[in-house]
Amino acid sequence: MAAEPRPSVTSRVLAILGAFDEHHPRLTLTELAQAADLPVSTAHRLVGELQAWDAVERDGDGRYVVGRRLWKVGTLAPVARELREASLPAMQDLYEATHENVQIAVREGTSALYVERIHGTSSVPVLSRPGVPLPLHATGVGKVLLAYAPREVVEECVENLKPITRYTITERGRMLRELAAVRRLGYARTVEEMGYGTCSLAVPVLGPGDEVVASLALVTRTVRKDLVKFVPALQVAAASITRRMAL
Amino acid sequence: MAAEPRPSVTSRVLAILGAFDEHHPRLTLTELAQAADLPVSTAHRLVGELQAWDAVERDGDGRYVVGRRLWKVGTLAPVARELREASLPAMQDLYEATHENVQIAVREGTSALYVERIHGTSSVPVLSRPGVPLPLHATGVGKVLLAYAPREVVEECVENLKPITRYTITERGRMLRELAAVRRLGYARTVEEMGYGTCSLAVPVLGPGDEVVASLALVTRTVRKDLVKFVPALQVAAASITRRMAL
DNA sequence: TGACGGACTTCCGCTGGGCGGAAGCCAGGT
DNA sequence: ACCTGGCTTCCGCCCAGCGGAAGTCCGTCA
Structure with a gap:
């Protein structure tokens, strides 16, 4: 007893x-x-x-x-102090250039953890707040983070791909190919994989070393085929974040 | 012993x-x-x-x-959850309209506590981070918060007006008149009171009741005489924050 | 190379701070 | 008037936590 x-x-x-x-x-x-x-x-x-x-x-x-x-x-935590502070101005500029939602996330275990989101008045509903975890396999930021995650994390995730919409990738093989494509192209896209009517475009953000510390994304509430054209802008923003984090 | x-x-x-x-x-x-x-x-x-x-x-x-x-x-604290979330979109729009630094603060005792700041790439130096306290008597947000603060807080502050630049208001009487003016006009200005070359314009942000819960400001790194023209824009933004907080 | 110093980590036996059941309190509901 | 449900206070027993001391692991200096 x-x-x-x-x-x-x-x-x-x-x-x-x-x-x-x-x-x-x-x-x-x-x-x-x-x-x-x-x-x-x-x-x-x-x-x-x-x-x-x-x-x-x-x-x-x-x-x-x-x-x-x-x-x-809490604001003294590195995610807030370093990453958030370094990324806000770049996210700011990106929003101004695109007028789409801009968000940044880090990986925490097998989730993507939102650190910050920027949007104007237009998108009334608050979908997620900083500090909230989201799935790695159905979001742009998630796929980027997963593409550069250690093998064991990838293993765990691809074994457990929960469908969220009818377009969510749920097959192990397809996800592994998707991740390879992300590494090859340097960006990830999602089209209605997380929610109907939403798509996203995400790129990795490098830290002071060359490791991927975060992912930066544009998220739209309408299906935009032409979102890919913002890849260069996203990459410029990501590079600016890396530069600022070095300080 | x-x-x-x-x-x-x-x-x-x-x-x-x-x-x-x-x-x-x-x-x-x-x-x-x-x-x-x-x-x-x-x-x-x-x-x-x-x-x-x-x-x-x-x-x-x-x-x-x-x-x-x-x-x-920490992100679940009301300041972050309610105020910050409600104000970011409005601050966003304000930044886009003015391209000046936008900040929001609440009063904590006899200090102004920065909750959020928005700025583009231009202003490289990170002057203050969320969570940092600043003086009530030498900033725009501070003067607004003080103007609507309980009598005892005002008393304590006006007895102890530390000079920061040569333009900082340090006389009790002058500060009291300044606060009355803020209440009458509905906004506060500072010109090089906190730092040489900086000036600011601040308005109160009302909560669900009609109490002042925060202050929203534009802060410039150059002396701009024409800053007052943004009073309406600031007030619109403040109203939008109030509206969002009600949700 | 050895020995010194500073920072970190582990150990263990004594003791008073914390535990929580119980009883009291206060609103709002019936 | 009497519940009911949530909050607050009280107090005596007991073991979790305390912290001095000893051990380890650097890096530095002579």
Whole structure:
């Protein structure tokens, strides 16, 4: 009858912070306690300490939300500090040249993690926010990141290609050929593989070494056959990001 | 000889996270221990747990940096989720119309806290990053935020007006008149009050109620007398942010 | 080459901070 | 008036965490 060993305080604090996610950014104490698998009284004490430090705050309804201080610390992460800062001006220029959505993502395990997205007033719906993971096999950024990912990551991904639309690539062989093409051409395209009516064009972004650290993409909400013509512009932008990251 | 009571584990973990700031985004274990006022062995254990959760990472040099997971959680903070997301498109359009730096800030205590800044390739130097506090009395955003701040905040600020350039407003009376003017006109200007050769034009951004939640500004690196002509554009943008935040 | 210093990592036995059940509190609903 | 459900406070027991010390792994200097 092994009595469960009590988890460390640190891991409990982190469990509380981890209870917040894209779909649950506002939580009551009870929800928080459930999500972190803690007795309410314990959660209450820990959350109290987090609140005192402004790692969490309480909004108008008494629900807990992530606090400003945690946001401030988060902005110091390399993804935000280095990549995001280096890429915003280039993304800016790219948006102005194309007036299409511009986005940048890095790979995290077997997902693409959005770091930033730029768009004008036109595209009203907020499809994704920074920090949200998306599939590697059905997005432009994803295919680029996968094309330059270590073998074991590729293996894991190609074994598990979930269909999202009727155009999503789900056959192992076809995906491997697609990835080879991405490496050969230097860019990836998707046409309605992630959502009907959307297509994208993505290029790799190199780091200070020559490794691929991110992927930069244009995403349209209409099917544009002529999107390929922006490959040079994307590559110029990617190069400018690499240059800025060196600083 | 009261033996210092040992601080709680939670506060120690937070002290470690708090050791990271704008000027020290990369720390060695020893620096971390010093900053958090902990024995090295204790810091080591705690940091180990943080690392396991990806709240911190180790970069190439073995130094500790803020991890992706913490960044992800940070993006869920209301400032990032609501304000930043709501304002980016409007800031985008504003940039395109003016081609000047566009920035948005909120008030935090007696400082203005930058939330986002947009600029094209032209302005090479990264002057400030999101999450960095700036003075309330010498910036456009600051004066707007101060104009609508509670009395006690105003009191504290006007008693302590540090000169930054020779044009910085440092007299209590003059600042109070300036704030009244901001309330009357609906916008604030600065001309070389924060830095020589820079001026700014800022307007308030209202929240779902009618309270001022942020300030939106144009900042130029040259002295432009004609900046005022953008007041309507700024107000349109501010209104659009308010509208988006309601969602 | 050796030995020194600085930074990191591991170990282990003592102890007081944290745990959480229980009881109290406060709204809103019936 | 009485629930119900969520939040807050209390307190005594006990083991998780503490941190000094010893060990390891560099790089540097004589």
